[in-house]
Amino acid sequence: MIMSKALFLEPHYGDIAWSCSGLVAQNRQDPIIVSIFPPKRKYYRIQFKGIKYRRKKREEIKFANILGVEIIYLKFKSAFLRGRHLEDLFDKILNPVEEEQVLQLREYISELIKKEDISELYCPMAQRNQIDHLIVKKAVAGLNKIDFDIYYYEDFPNFMPESRKLQVSTALKAIKVDISDVIEEKIHGILQYDSLVEPYFISKEVLVDLIRKTPFETFWKEDI
């Protein structure tokens, strides 16, 4: 039997938990998550005065333990640490430092795919053009595609209303994955991220209700 091993690329803390944890829960053959722009103390001083950055890492470690997944943390500087501001966070033009990050990340992913014999690569769709997400997508776009498939995941919590989502290119084929058999694990995993639940949802109950109403995850693949 051919074993398929999946690699999930996460620009930021929580991206995989919120977008693909159902699939991660179903993928029992040692999936790997690579977290590219990890929480940094300095970033939290700039962005969220008072919120302890360590708390974020603790939340994600709890998530990883629940889902039984390994998370590798890289040390790329996220947008704010590179000097971007809120106004240009969704500006699609990469500066030279960011172009360099694309190359470094591509090199890293390419090595990891070979080393771990990865057959499925999950990459953010960058639907909102958040710059860090775009950097990851560009790194993946330039990979030599030998022996592995690329899937793009919905990098906006997939239980948000359709009206709040951007259109996706029709050159991609949408795949809806039924995750109802692991929905309780998904909920349990996502609820570890208190620091993401608090700012975006009125209550945990509201969030849980939304997840239950959306027992699937959407991925896109090039339609060949």
Ligand SMILES: [Zn+2]
């Ligand atoms: Zn993100």
